[in-house]
Amino acid sequence: xxxxxxxxxxxxxxxxxxxxxxxxxxxxxxxxxxxxxxxxxxxxxxxxxxxxxxxxxxxxxxxxxxxxxxxxxxxxxxxxxxxxxxxxxxxxxxxxxxxxxxxxxxxxxxxxxxxxxxxxxxxxxxxxxxxxxxxxxxxxxxxxxxxxxxxxxxxxxxxxxxxxxxxx
Amino acid sequence: xxxxxxxxxxxxxxxxxxxxxxxxxxxxxxxxxxxxxxxxxxxxxxxxxxxxxxxxxxxxxxxxxxxxxxxxxxxxxxxxxxxxxxxxxxxxxxxxxxxxxxxxxxxxxxxxxxxxxxxxxxxxxxxxxxxxxxxxxxxxxx
Numbered sequence: 011x012x013x014x015x016x017x018x019x020x021x022x023x024x025x026x027x028x029x030x031x032x033x034x035x036x037x038x039x040x041x042x043x044x045x046x047x048x049x050x051x052x053x054x055x056x057x058x059x060x061x062x063x064x065x066x067x068x069x070x071x072x073x074x075x076x077x078x079x080x081x082x083x084x085x086x087x088x089x090x091x092x093x094x095x096x097x098x099x100x101x102x103x104x105x106x107x108x109x110x111x112x113x114x115x116x117x118x119x120x121x122x123x124x125x126x127x128x129x130x131x132x133x134x135x136x137x138x139x140x141x142x143x144x145x146x147x148x149x150x151x152x153x154x155x156x157x158x159x160x161x162x163x164x165x166x167x168x169x170x171x172x173x174x175x176x177x178x
Numbered sequence: 179x180x181x182x183x184x185x186x187x188x189x190x191x192x193x194x195x196x197x198x199x200x201x202x203x204x205x206x207x208x209x210x211x212x213x214x215x216x217x218x219x220x221x222x223x224x225x226x227x228x229x230x231x232x233x234x235x236x237x238x239x240x241x242x243x244x245x246x247x248x249x250x251x252x253x254x255x256x257x258x259x260x261x262x263x264x265x266x267x268x269x270x271x272x273x274x275x276x277x278x279x280x281x282x283x284x285x286x287x288x289x290x291x292x293x294x295x296x297x298x299x300x301x302x303x304x305x306x307x308x309x310x311x312x313x314x315x316x317x318x319x320x
């Protein structure tokens with residue numbers, strides 16, 4: 011089912027989650043043969059319109075990523091706050107892409123610091139650089155319009171569609 | 179270069195209990211991404227994933243058997259990209275029992291006791307596997 015983009019707004023609570031608490035994300039795409047593929051994420055930013063998200067991707071498998079997005083536009087983004095495991099999945103359509111700008115490195119660096127802070131209690135003796143290496147520098151920015159948002163926090167409620175709300 | 183068999187170097191990564199990420203695709207072409215708690219080594223050409231909830235992931239792989247899994251090697255600053263194909267589901271036997279025990283341990287370590295419960299061990303054939311070294315930072319923020 012297609013949803014009309016203008017009806018979808020990312021709720022304020024989820025914008026705060028994305029911008030202040032979430033510390034790891036992963037994107038999913040698929041090719042023309044319906045073969046899924048995953049991409050690590052170096053950062054994200056909610057668009058001023060509250061309807062789109064810019065995803066920053068590291069330099070891994072980028073030709074395949076762009077070919078798939080330009081072929082079918084389908085994109086899913088799972089974002090988690092570790093260690094609470096609060097998780098949401100944003101599904102939508104590719105809009106456009108661009109090269110990296112100065113501010114994108116700051117976004118990725120903030121994510122890297124948030125990640126290291128969250129995982130430090132588990133890897134108490136690991137060197138800072140090793141933990142920081144989990145988040146790679148960004149190489150590509152992709153804007154996508156959010157059409158659906160799902161709760162993915164582990165438990166029986168996982169998979170519930172939050173936006174647009176499921177019919178009761 | 180991608181391989182078609184799971185190399186011995188991946189075993190400690192799979193056994194580490196670090197969460198992995200799985201991507202599937204519905205028959206109508208919508209990808210779905212989710213965090214999974216366990217990727218179990220069955221043999222060189224098969225891995226098992228835990229089926230805990232009746233989720234979109236489970237529905238997708240029954241419609242379209244192809245799946246992608248990313249396993250993180252945090253100490254090595256790398257990850258493993260696995261292309262898989264769903265073969266069958268097991269609800270008893272040695273693989274199921276071993277995964278059930280592991281999942282209880284993971285649940286207990288991550289504060290998810292009572293939430294994680296293994297319904298089945300889903301067995302996947304390995305289509306390809308590739309280790310990807312993470313790029314180092316060279317910008318002023320490094």
